[in-house]
Amino acid sequence: MASSTLICDTEPWKDLKNHVQEIKKTHLRDLMSDTDRCQSMMVEFDGILLDYSRQNATLKTMDKLYQLAEAAQLNNKINRMYNGEKINSTENRSVLHVALRAPRDAAINSDGKNVVPEVWKVLDKIKEFSETIRSGSWVGATGKVLKDVVAVGIGGSFLGPLFVHTALQTDLEAIECARGRQLRFLANVDPIDVAKSITGLNPETTLVVVVSKTFTTAETMLNARTLREWISTALGPSAVAKHMVAVSTNLTLVEKFGIDPNNAFAFWDWVGGRYSVCSAVGVLPLSLQYGFSVVEKYGNFLLFLFTCYHFQLLRSVPEFIVRHGIILKFLKGAWSIDQHFISAPYEKNIPVLLGLLSIWNVSFLGHPARVSMESNGKGVSIDGVPLPFEAGEIDFGEPGTNGQHSFYQLIHQGRVIPCDFIGVVKSQQPVYLKGEVVSNHDELMSNFFAQPDALAVGKTFSGNRPSLSLLLPSLNAYNIGQLLAIYEHRIAVEGFIWGINSFDQWGVELGKSLATQVRKQLHASRMKREPIEGFNFSTTTLLTRYLEENTKLNRAVDATDDNSNIPLVNLYQEKFKVDPWVLLETIREFMVDLVVCGHPSALWLYNNTASSTDGISGLSLEKIRGFPWFDCQRNLAAICAVCLDGVHKGERSRNFSICKHVFHARCIDLWLVRRLTCPTCRSPFKMEPV
Numbered sequence: 151m152a153s154s155t156l157i158c159d160t161e162p163w164k165d166l167k168n169h170v171q172e173i174k175k176t177h178l179r180d181l182m183s184d185t186d187r188c189q190s191m192m193v194e195f196d197g198i199l200l201d202y203s204r205q206n207a208t209l210k211t212m213d214k215l216y217q218l219a220e221a222a223q224l225n226n227k228i229n230r231m232y233n234g235e236k237i238n239s240t241e242n243r244s245v246l247h248v249a250l251r252a253p254r255d256a257a258i259n260s261d262g263k264n265v266v267p268e269v270w271k272v273l274d275k276i277k278e279f280s281e282t283i284r285s286g287s288w289v290g291a292t293g294k295v296l297k298d299v300v301a302v303g304i305g306g307s308f309l310g311p312l313f314v315h316t317a318l319q320t321d322l323e324a325i326e327c328a329r330g331r332q333l334r335f336l337a338n339v340d341p342i343d344v345a346k347s348i349t350g351l352n353p354e355t356t357l358v359v360v361v362s363k364t365f366t367t368a369e370t371m372l373n374a375r376t377l378r379e380w381i382s383t384a385l386g387p388s389a390v391a392k393h394m395v396a397v398s399t400n401l402t403l404v405e406k407f408g409i410d411p412n413n414a415f416a417f418w419d420w421v422g423g424r425y426s427v428c429s430a431v432g433v434l435p436l437s438l439q440y441g442f443s444v445v446e447k448y449g450n451f452l453l454f455l456f457t458c459y460h461f462q463l464l465r466s467v468p469e470f471i472v473r474h475g476i477i478l479k480f481l482k483g484a485w486s487i488d489q490h491f492i493s494a495p496y497e498k499n500i501p502v503l504l505g506l507l508s509i510w511n512v513s514f515l516g517h518p519a520r521v522s523m524e525s526n527g528k529g530v531s532i533d534g535v536p537l538p539f540e541a542g543e544i545d546f547g548e549p550g551t552n553g554q555h556s557f558y559q560l561i562h563q564g565r566v567i568p569c570d571f572i573g574v575v576k577s578q579q580p581v582y583l584k585g586e587v588v589s590n591h592d593e594l595m596s597n598f599f600a601q602p603d604a605l606a607v608g609k610t611f612s613g614n615r616p617s618l619s620l621l622l623p624s625l626n627a628y629n630i631g632q633l634l635a636i637y638e639h640r641i642a643v644e645g646f647i648w649g650i651n652s653f654d655q656w657g658v659e660l661g662k663s664l665a666t667q668v669r670k671q672l673h674a675s676r677m678k679r680e681p682i683e684g685f686n687f688s689t690t691t692l693l694t695r696y697l698e699e700n701t702k703l704n705r706a707v708d709a710t711d712d713n714s715n716i717p718l719v720n721l722y723q724e725k726f727k728v729d730p731w732v733l734l735e736t737i738r739e740f741m742v743d744l745v746v747c748g749h750p751s752a753l754w755l756y757n758n759t760a761s762s763t764d765g766i767s768g769l770s771l772e773k774i775r776g777f778p779w780f781d782c783q784r785n786l787a788a789i790c791a792v793c794l795d796g797v798h799k800g801e802r803s804r805n806f807s808i809c810k811h812v813f814h815a816r817c818i819d820l821w822l823v824r825r826l827t828c829p830t831c832r833s834p835f836k837m838e839p840v
């Protein structure tokens with residue numbers, strides 16, 4: 151097929167279109183009673199069993215789908231991917247995430263160069279670094295062991311590692327390896343997420359890993375700066391070098407940010423963000439949590455081998471003495487599927503079968519299947535031709551039986567949504583209560599077996615709802631790697647057949663650039679009172695409302711201000727061309743000075759401007775002056791909740807005697823004029839008078 155020909159113009163596609171009517175006359179209830187068909191629709195590889203008998207498909211359908219794969223030159227495209235050809239044509243890049251889990255002796259080329267040695271160089275560096283941290287030979291700025299990790303990143307720099315961590319954290323072996331350690335993720339830019347990610351953590355024992363392929367993603371960089379502030383406020387700016395490391399392809403920006411390039415872990419342009427979990431993106435945080443590998447105890451023989459290695463009599467420590475730790479097992483699992491994907495014939499190839507069935511459901515039966523939304527949510531072919539058929543899918547799900555108590559109803563009787571059920575034979579946490587009919591895991595799995603039949607067969611309602619089942623032996627690191635690779639490759643199969651580029655994301659890029667415009671506008675409107683310009687009516691209205699309401703909120707927090715002052719502020723701006731926010735800050739500082747020096751005009755100002763008009767009453771300035779203050783001796787870990795800035799060395803501060811929260815004197819004094827609660831925790835005001 152010439153690359154500019156759309157797949158829908160090929161004979162196999164047209165043939166499948168005609169076949170749809172035939173399939174619509176069948177019902178899964180009947181298809182499921184054909185044992186030979188069901189048996190032919192089961193495939194096994196490396197312990198995984200795929201059962202796709204509950205698809206609205208016959209063996210004839212499958213044959214037609216294989217012909218479609220041929221017409222799309224699927225095998226050829228898979229080979230081109232593995233050979234490092236620049237199949238991500240819009241970005242002129244190879245797509246080589248398979249190289250990330252290739253064994254040391256494999257050869258995979260990009261631009262004529264074998265990339266596997268580079269991959270292992272970084273893996274070795276991660277191994278060494280994670281062992282230094284875990285063993286306590288690398289300590290934080292105050293000499294404490296770094297036992298907690300916050301990984302800051304978003305999109306592909308977050309979801310893959312989160313998936314693996316979520317799956318691993320209940321695995322018994324993984325629990326053992328992670329004892330005493332915590333791994334948290336910070337992705338969303340909402341300050342609430344920042345707070346959640348560090349609640350209960352001590353900066354002295356925390357390592358922050360900033361993960362960003364480009365090191366320019368706005369959310370990640372702001373979150374990284376926020377945590378940098380958290381560390382340097384608590385431990386001093388020099389502590390950043392000990393408490394922050396990075397994963398990126400952009401080592402120049404890493405250095406500019408203030409992270410020592412020696413503590414940066416590289417990856418490459420040929421790794422797409424959402425396919426990067428097997429690079430340092432996932433491997434570094436996961437190795438810090440679970441350990442990279444474990445060395446077997448071979449006593450003196452081991453000592454002998456290491457000595458040979460040390461004196462360069464051996465090129466590397468032989469693989470067999472290294473017991474595969476969690477991370478190596480994970481990479482091996484993924485590599486096992488990589489091998490299967492490139493070598494198994496279509497009818498035995500799990501990712502190919504999943505991909506073909508997805509295409510069948512989405513483009514022929516018209517079901518909004520799950521998916522790979524960033525990769526295959528595309529409207530044009532790889533050559534830019536608009537697609538005259540539906541591509542891409544909508545992906546959602548829930549662990550265990552949660553979905554059964556909520557959205558499954560839609561799937562049973564509402565829209566037809568093809569489902570994947572993924573189950574395991576052996577639970578990570580087996581429980582069998584005395585007197586119970588079945589174990590807890592059996593109870594869970596009863597539903598795993600029952601749901602696909604309920605969907606297929608129906609009862610008083612139609613049934614005939616397609617699904618497939620994947621049964622894994624267990625959910626250990628190896629199987630997690632397999633599962634990841636199956637779904638990565640399924641996406642590639644879909645993209646290869648639909649003829650789209652699964653490896654770019656122009657829609658996402660558009661969102662990013664629009665957010666940049668909004669960010670500039672917010673800054674200009676807040677700081678320079680510039681009017682909102684360049685947005686449509688609806689966005690302008692929303693932005694206006696947001697800015698207005700926000701200003702009101704700020705006013706409520708700022709005890710120097712009440713609504714009656716605002717027109718005055720505007721007047722000043724118009725008349726004297728003074729920035730009202732600069733003006734407010736000046737007034738605030740002026741009042742603080744008055745309070746501090748005890749000038750009578752402070753009382754006058756208090757009575758005439760700051761005294762409550764809304765029924766909330768606080769303390770007189772005279773009383774406030776009677777409370778103790780201190781000049782900070784060092785930068786504190788605390789953030790002043792009034793101004794949201796750190797409490798730094800040399801700043802005059804006060805703290806509440808009940809909750810011990812600390813604030814700048816200049817902030818808390820003006821707060822107390824209006825309110826008698828702690829700005830942080832709302833506990834009642836109490837400060838022992840001097």
Ligand SMILES: O=P(O)(O)OC[C@H]1O[C@H](O)[C@H](O)[C@@H](O)[C@@H]1O
Pocket residue numbers: 304305306307361362363364365366367370423424524655658659
């Ligand atoms: O890793 P970064 O460069 O910070 O990018 C983070 C994410 O940005 C965008 O949302 C891309 O669409 C994702 O694929 C990527 O993973």
